[in-house]
Amino acid sequence: VTSGTLQSVGLLARVLSARGIDRIAMEQPGFHIHRALLRRCGLTVVPVPVDGDGIVVERLERSGARAVLVTPAHQMPLGAVLAPDRRAALLDWAERHDALVIEDDYDGEYRYDHQPVGALQGLDPDRVIYAGTVSKTLAPALRLGWLVLPQRLLEPTLQAKELLAAEPSAIEQLTMAELMQSGAYDRHVRRTRLRYRRRRDLLLSMLAEHAPALTLRGIAAGLHVAVDLPPDVAEHDVVARAAAAGLRLNSLAPFWHDPTDRPGGLTIGYAAPPDHAYAQTLVVLAAALTQASDQTRFGRAVSTR
Amino acid sequence: VTSGTLQSVGLLARVLSARGIDRIAMEQPGFHIHRALLRRCGLTVVPVPVDGDGIVVERLERSGARAVLVTPAHQMPLGAVLAPDRRAALLDWAERHDALVIEDDYDGEYRYDHQPVGALQGLDPDRVIYAGTVSKTLAPALRLGWLVLPQRLLEPTLQAKELLAAEPSAIEQLTMAELMQSGAYDRHVRRTRLRYRRRRDLLLSMLAEHAPALTLRGIAAGLHVAVDLPPDVAEHDVVARAAAAGLRLNSLAPFWHDPTDRPGGLTIGYAAPPDHAYAQTLVVLAAALTQASDQTRFGRAVSTR
Numbered sequence: 258v259t260s261g262t263l264q265s266v267g268l269l270a271r272v273l274s275a276r277g278i279d280r281i282a283m284e285q286p287g288f289h290i291h292r293a294l295l296r297r298c299g300l301t302v303v304p305v306p307v308d309g310d311g312i313v314v315e316r317l318e319r320s321g322a323r324a325v326l327v328t329p330a331h332q333m334p335l336g337a338v339l340a341p342d343r344r345a346a347l348l349d350w351a352e353r354h355d356a357l358v359i360e361d362d363y364d365g366e367y368r369y370d371h372q373p374v375g376a377l378q379g380l381d382p383d384r385v386i387y388a389g390t391v392s393k394t395l396a397p398a399l400r401l402g403w404l405v406l407p408q409r410l411l412e413p414t415l416q417a418k419e420l421l422a423a424e425p426s427a428i429e430q431l432t433m434a435e436l437m438q439s440g441a442y443d444r445h446v447r448r449t450r451l452r453y454r455r456r457r458d459l460l461l462s463m464l465a466e467h468a469p470a471l472t473l474r475g476i477a478a479g480l481h482v483a484v485d486l487p488p489d490v491a492e493h494d495v496v497a498r499a500a501a502a503g504l505r506l507n508s509l510a511p512f513w514h515d516p517t518d519r520p521g522g523l524t525i526g527y528a529a530p531p532d533h534a535y536a537q538t539l540v541v542l543a544a545a546l547t548q549a550s551d552q553t554r555f556g557r558a559v560s561t562r
Numbered sequence: 563v564t565s566g567t568l569q570s571v572g573l574l575a576r577v578l579s580a581r582g583i584d585r586i587a588m589e590q591p592g593f594h595i596h597r598a599l600l601r602r603c604g605l606t607v608v609p610v611p612v613d614g615d616g617i618v619v620e621r622l623e624r625s626g627a628r629a630v631l632v633t634p635a636h637q638m639p640l641g642a643v644l645a646p647d648r649r650a651a652l653l654d655w656a657e658r659h660d661a662l663v664i665e666d667d668y669d670g671e672y673r674y675d676h677q678p679v680g681a682l683q684g685l686d687p688d689r690v691i692y693a694g695t696v697s698k699t700l701a702p703a704l705r706l707g708w709l710v711l712p713q714r715l716l717e718p719t720l721q722a723k724e725l726l727a728a729e730p731s732a733i734e735q736l737t738m739a740e741l742m743q744s745g746a747y748d749r750h751v752r753r754t755r756l757r758y759r760r761r762r763d764l765l766l767s768m769l770a771e772h773a774p775a776l777t778l779r780g781i782a783a784g785l786h787v788a789v790d791l792p793p794d795v796a797e798h799d800v801v802a803r804a805a806a807a808g809l810r811l812n813s814l815a816p817f818w819h820d821p822t823d824r825p826g827g828l829t830i831g832y833a834a835p836p837d838h839a840y841a842q843t844l845v846v847l848a849a850a851l852t853q854a855s856d857q858t859r860f861g862r863a864v865s866t867r
Contacts, residue, residue, distance in 0.1 A: 260565075260727060260728045260729065260730075261727070263727040264726070264727035264728055266727075267725070267726070267727045294725075294727060297724075297725055298725070396733070398731065398732035398733050399731055399732075399733065400728075400729050400730065400731050400732070401731075419602075420572070420599075420602055420603070421569070421572070421726045421728055422565060422566070422568040422569040422571075422572045422599060423565045423569055423705075423726055423728030424565065424705050425565075425705065425730075425731065426703065426704055426705050426706075426730065426731050426734055427703035427704075427705070428701070428703050428704065428734075429731055429733075429734070
């Protein structure tokens with residue numbers, strides 16, 4: 258049990274270092290907070306591109322890394338699910354390079370359009386480390402996560418954890434155990450999955466109407482969609498218009514190792530507004546997008562100038 | 563805000579290391595869990611003896627240390643309060659050696675027989691780091707503590723903390739803030755101070771009756787008393803007799819840097835038993851001590867063999 262996935266990643270960085278592994282591969286774009294912590298823990302982070310099927314495994318071959326951090330359930334931030342052949346290829350890569358795969362099960366609980374995707378860890382428990390969290394299902398404020406580790410890594414990871422002296426609140430751990438044992442946690446996840454799916458559907462309807470030219474990514478799961486922007490649209494302009502209307506959108510820039518050489522894009526999260534405010538939030542978002550589209554070509558009202 | 567005093571100590575170990583301070587002095591006997599963590603964080607821990615007035619500051623002079631970890635309110639584990647002249651001497655030592663004093667305010671909330679003792683930190687905020695916790699006042703299960711730092715150490719400590727990725731539960735932090743702001747925390751401490759004082763008084767009455775020859779230490783504060791054992795009494799015998807009666811007493815052995823060369827002693831905690839069981843717990847403790855005293859000279863019924 259850890260203080261969330263970020264701490265899990267930091268602990269594993271220490272364990273990898275102690276085993277002489279100093280290079281870790283990471284998806285590009287990928288979660289910048291994880292990348293920054295891995296670096297501060299002394300690892301070299303090698304970016305490996307993702308496409309619509311998740312991480313491009315063949316690019317791992319030349320990375321020189323003997324560990325990789327992936328988000329197979331819902332790639333953070335673009336939202337691909339790691340395709341079956343990629344899963345097999347990733348585990349094959351790990352086998353051939355005696356490498357470790359860290360599976361950040363990002364958004365694994367919230368898949369809407371297909372069968373749930375199984376964890377990589379179940380396919381190769383000796384090479385895959387599973388990292389779970391309640392940050393999406395309950396609250397990031399709880400700081401509660403967990404690792405499922407190959408047997409040989411259990412003791413080194415516990416020792417690394419002891420050095421942090423960061424045991425999460427025992428009261429919250431016991432509460433979580435009760436939630437899991439009683440089935441209440443499963444019921445909560447199912448209930449919220451339905452709620453978030455409805456929110457996503459409303460968002461997609463609104464975007465189809467007001468910004469039909471936008472390319473959306475990662476809609477099948479999770480709590481946000483990623484949006485591609487055309488090259489001639491300035492992200493900061495869209496973000497500023499939304500902010501002026503009281504909405505925060507996030508640029509994808511921080512997710513890139515080198516933010517100067519990348520396509521434009523945003524994330525639109527749909528989990529945070531309270532239920533009573535969600536419909537109005539979508540109206541405000543539509544207005545912000547429509548205003549922006551007066552000057553761009555991603556909305557219905559594209560300027561003819 | 564930290565995950566408790568242990569994490570605070572570990573954070574400061576990292577901050578000291580980064581400032582080139584690799585030797586830290588600690589009270590002897592002193593809290594072994596802190597000592598172990600300081601060592602694992604790479605510091606050399608130098609033992610400095612304590613007497614009835616707390617740490618013997620003149621012995622600090624030859625320690626070569628530029629930092630010291632002390633428990634001035636209620637020395638852990640022997641219970642001395644750091645005497646006024648020692649306080650002055652300690653701060654003078656820190657001034658002359660450009661050293662830092664870490665004040666673990668152990669049991670600072672629970673002083674029974676005198677005026678509350680002020681924090682060292684208030685006397686020299688630029689050299690003394692104050693470490694507080696709710697582990698005694700609310701529950702160690704919460705893992706919630708705090709540091710009051712000299713301004714120049716704030717940023718390095720925050721950076722060291724970020725590397726642990728160990729933010730305590732925000733829900734518990736907010737709850738704690740509400741408890742403090744509303745005055746409920748102060749009321750709770752006052753209420754429990756009275757309750758623990760009554761428990762201590764009952765314990766002292768029982769010991770005076772059943773084990774009058776025992777030397778007690780640290781009775782003026784805290785949640786335990788320390789007990790000197792005569793040289794011919796085996797600690798493990800007393801601990802085993804108590805354990806057989808369902809009571810756990812702790813040897814002072816782990817508190818010594820070198821446990822093979824030290825006087826015998828025990829701690830008797832009086833905070834843990836529930837209220838309804840406390841009187842009966844004392845009866846069981848008295849019986850265990852009386853049985854042990856048949857073979858020793860610390861009880862009333864000393865054997866005449």
